[in-house]
Structures are given as structure tokens and as C-alpha cells.
Amino acid sequence: MWDYSDKVKDHFFNPKNAGAVADANAIGEVGSISCGDALRLTLKVNDDTEVIEDAGFQTFGCGSAIASSSVLTEIIKGLTLDEALKVTNQEIAAELDGLPPEKMHCSVMGREALQAAIANYRGEEWKDDHEEGALVCKCFAIDAVMIEEMVWANKLRTVEDVTNYTKAGGGCAACHEDIEAILEKVLKERGEAFDPNAKPVAKPEPVAAKGPMTNLQRIKKIEEVIMSFRPQLMADGGDVELVEVVDKTAYVNMTGACNGCQMSAMTIAGIQQRLMEVMGEFIKVVPASQMPKLVTIEEASHA
């Protein structure tokens, strides 16, 4: 059985806003019955203020699909449509204290139903822009479609390439056989043969800075590198921010799903590696929780 948080269980056993809103003026329907998940979101939107006054859901799906739908209706009630559009699937998952990687798509479905409902209210047509494939990398929740697209788009040749571009395979490594199978398939379509010992294609990384930098430039550069990790982390429901740079140590805050995640140490090591490559100097990345207490100027002058 899945390791669901208490919040997921609570929203499943006691769903909020179940059923259709009677006088709804915005309806979003997403999902796929073949995959066993389908969601209809009904909203009552105030025509003058665009505030969502009521929200209801009907879901065909598993425990986490029902919980994601339930928590979504709670989040968006009282928001304006523009505010609601800013709700990400990570926020839905975070509100549930996280979801198993195989179940993150339930939160995605929630966000998409919301977008579809708002588009419906505004008389626009909503198009789903991503296709979901079978989950390959369970450590970082990367599916086959995503890997295949990246292999095509970037002419990737090895498992290492795939890990550099998508993170897939960067954890426990158990999915390397599946990644090789995808590489074999795409390379065959491209008329090449898969060679596990092929030279990796260039890593996607910022160009190393030239010449000495001012302190401000250096910190900005460090922040730039750390920011480049955010999309990957956010896709997993986490995030990272630079808090402080003291000499050769960069203090970062890991938030969301990263916070307390067993993979966070590995992620920090990855950030550190990239920083050192880009900056051309030794930099240690440390969680901000381990930062020495700061002293104010006033305190210092009294010392």
C-alpha cells in the first residue's frame, strides 16, 4: 500500500466539497478513464469580482486523486480566478504534506482541471500540453515520455546524458535498464546504434565566468546556478533558495518536498558539484539550518 500522509487520508476519508456545485458557471473536466483517473471540477464564480464563491469536485480515481481534488477545492475557494491560476500542482501536493512520486500526477490533474474550468468560464479553449508516460525513474518521478522527448531534443546517447538532462536514473540507478531501452529505441529510429560507452554529450551548464568577479557578481553567479536547479526540484514538489554566502560556504534553504526528503543530501551534493564547475573554485553548500547565528552590527560593536 502507498505511504500516504495523514492529510491525504483525511481528505480521502472526509472529502470536502464533494459533488457538483448546483449553479456552477465554470466546469473543467480532465483525466483519462483508461488510466483510471478522471475529474470534473465545478465552480461558482462571481461575475463582478471573479471570486470563486463555491467549488465542487466529482472524481473517479484512487485515494490520492480524491484527496487532491478535495484539497484543491479548499485552496481555491475565495480566490479570484487570476489568483487561482497561480496555484501549482506542487502547492496542491504540499497542502497534502506530499504525495508518493507515482501519485504526483494526481496533483497535476487537479491543477489542470482548474485551468480547464477557468478557460471554460472565460470562453477559451483549454488544451492539455503534456502527455504522461509510464513512470521510469521512481526517485525523481520522471516518466518515459519525458525521457524520450529529451533524448530526441538533445540527441542524448547514454544513460549519463539522460541523468544530466532529466535527473532520471540519478538516484538508486535501478531504472538504468529501462533508460537504456528507451535510448536503444530512439537511437534506432534515428538510425544509430546504442553504445553504452559513447562519449556523453555536453552537459547543460552555464558558461564559466571569466576573470575576477566583484563580491556582488560572485554572489549573483552563485544564485544563478542555484536558481537553475529550481525547475527540476519544483517538478518534484520542492524548491531551493540561496540564503547567504560566507567565504567559501553557500547556505541554502531546501523547502517543500525537498525538506526532509532523503534525496536532499544528494541534491545538495549535485548543486555543490555544479557550483564548483561553474565558479572554478571550491564552494561548500550547506543547509541554512546549519548557519552560524548572525550578529547584528549593534551587537558586534558592543562585543
Added chain:
Amino acid sequence: MPDIYLDNNATTKVDSAVVDVMIPYFTEQFGNPSSIHRFADGVAKAIKKARSQVQELIGAEHDSEIIFTSCGTESDSTAILSAIKAQPNRKEIITTSVEHPAVLALCENLEKEGYTIHRMPVDKCGRLNLEAYKNLLSDEVAIVSVMWANNETGTIFPVVEMAEMANAAGVMFHTDAVQAVGKIPMMLQDTKIDMLSISGHKLHAPKGIGVLYLKRGTRFRPLLRGGHQERGRRAGTENTASIVGLGKACELAAEHMEYENVQVKAMRDRLEQGIIATVPHCFITGDLNNRLPNTTDIAFEYIEGEAILMLLNKAGIAASSGSACTSGSLEPSHVMRAMDIPYTAAHGTIRFSFSRYNDMSEVDEVLKVMPSIVATLRKLSPYWDSVNNCPVADPEQAFQPTYA
């Protein structure tokens, strides 16, 4: 809260009599059966006894036809890989579309290596077409691997007849019988079955022990080579305690065969009839006239299986489901798809599987909660009309979400 275990096709509780006979082989007779000293002198004898207990249950002609393995999957792999290794010129394998992944995933892998895999389809009741099967048999086929009974629906395949047909065509026949052994009486010496897989934990022995039955004279290539254990056909130090436990479990299974087919079947029948009578829009899957006595697989339309399991679990009832979500895959069970069960029902299938440890009062408990569990989830379903308490008209048309 009750504590009702109806997931015996997944695994079973180890019988306490089985545990009792195993203990000395951890603590006293822990010697290597190959050793010549007093810590080992009873072990070889105990293994021999276990071998004959297994032989007795399945009606093998010789006890040397019993090879102990680590699990049903190892037995399946050994059988199929042995057949293709021993007959390198035969490049085809016949199996079914509803086999256990232990066979299907291996065949899929062999397909990549150039083998042609014939996955026989089933009809809506899960039955095979024997005419089509006969036409597939040829001297290109290395082995036929067909399960004796299906783990999800309990549907029984006519393996004895199919083995005769394979034999007549000069083709080896293997059956994955992990769900059948102990529930269906068998006399393998009177059949043309060449190889058969058993899994200990499906019949109240521990996990981590299995058997490959290998009819004497069947050409064989071991999966594991090494020491002389199992007459060199499966190297590796024997799992002595579990072998002894499996022997005892087989003896107990033989004693309870009638109970399984009368009392256990009565519980299963009462449960499914009760559910069909009290829950609208549900149906039993598989071949109703030809099933294991302990298994029922019921499709609850317009709701999803994992959600049903979570509510059952909350009520103290353990079962399992063929929905996509319970397996983490994108598709519902391949068995349901093979039987052409519509998606709105396939995702809502629940398997209840009994054992001799269940009783009628447990059936009543399930019957008490099942209607309200289904009703609760249907209230949430976009395919259900809560006002009129029935499915929406033409459900697959009425709700056509954007693919996400």
C-alpha cells in the same frame, strides 16, 4: 474492528503447525545437509521427507522429480529458460495473455532477443480457444507455458488436455500452478505435464521457497550451476527450514483439499451472491463455472479499486484490486483488459480470496459494509448520477474529459 484477511491469492498465513516443524532447523539441526556430523545428520532425512510430502500432494511418480527453488518466479524462469537452452533451434514460445508477470515479463524479454511469443487471447469469460492453440503447436515451439489457474479471477485452464496436445505435437509443456496446488487435486504422473511451478507461500508455507516439478526424462538445463544440491539441477545451499515447512504445508493441504472445495467454496459463494444481491452495477469476472473454490473477482462499476481498498482497509478488511493505481502503472490489470472488461469497470475490480482460516462470520462483516462503501465512492464519481442514484445515461459519452 474486525481483522479479516481475504487476500490469500497474494499470500497466506504460515500455518502454526508449519512453523513448529521448522524451528528445530534454525536452532538445533542447523547444519549444512551436505555435512557429516550430528548437526546435519537429521537434515538430509528431513528434506527427503519434505520431498515425498510434495510428491504426494501433486501425484508425481518419483520424489526426484521435485526440485526445491526459492519461489514460483524462479521455477517459471528455470522451466522456460531450460526449454529454450536445451532446444536452441526452436524460436517460439506459446503462452497466454493473462499469465502472471513471472512468465509474461520473461517472455517479453525473450522477444527482444528474437523469440516469437504467441500470447493466446481469452474470451470475455477468460477462456482459451483450444482450436487456435492446436494450430500454434509446431516443431518451432520450444515450450508452452500456461497457468493452471488465474491469480486474479481464479479461472482454471484445461492444462491436462493442453499438455496432451503439446505432447502429441512434440512440444514441452510447463504450467505455473502456484494458485492451483493445494486447491485442485492433481495426479501429475498420469499427465503429460513436463514442468510445473509451486510457490510455498500460497499454501501456508513461508515465502522464499518454491518447487519446480520436472518430469523424469524431460530435457533440462539448470538456471543455477554450482554445487551438487538438488542433484545438480538447482545449485545453492538448501533452505532447509523452509523446505521442511513446505513439506508439512503440502501434507496439510492434502488433508484440507475437501474442506477447501466445500466449506471455503461456500464462503466464497455466499460472499459473491450477497454482494451481487445488495450492490447495484457490479459483476463477477472470469469463468463462473470453472474457477478456484476460494477466489472471486468482482467489478464495481464507475468507481476505482484503490479507493475501495482504502475504505475496506478502514473497515478491517484486506483484499486486492486490478486497478492501475494499486500497481503504480497506467493501465488496469492486463487480465481485465484481456477479457475486454470496460475501463469504467476494470479499474473497480476487487479480488476476495479465501483460505481455510476464514469463517462465515467474516463473510457477513464484508456484506455489512460493502454496499455503503460502494455508495460512498459513487457519490464522488462523475459517472454516477447522485440525484437519481444510477449511472449517468451513456456514461462514456456523458463524461469525456480532456486527456491529461
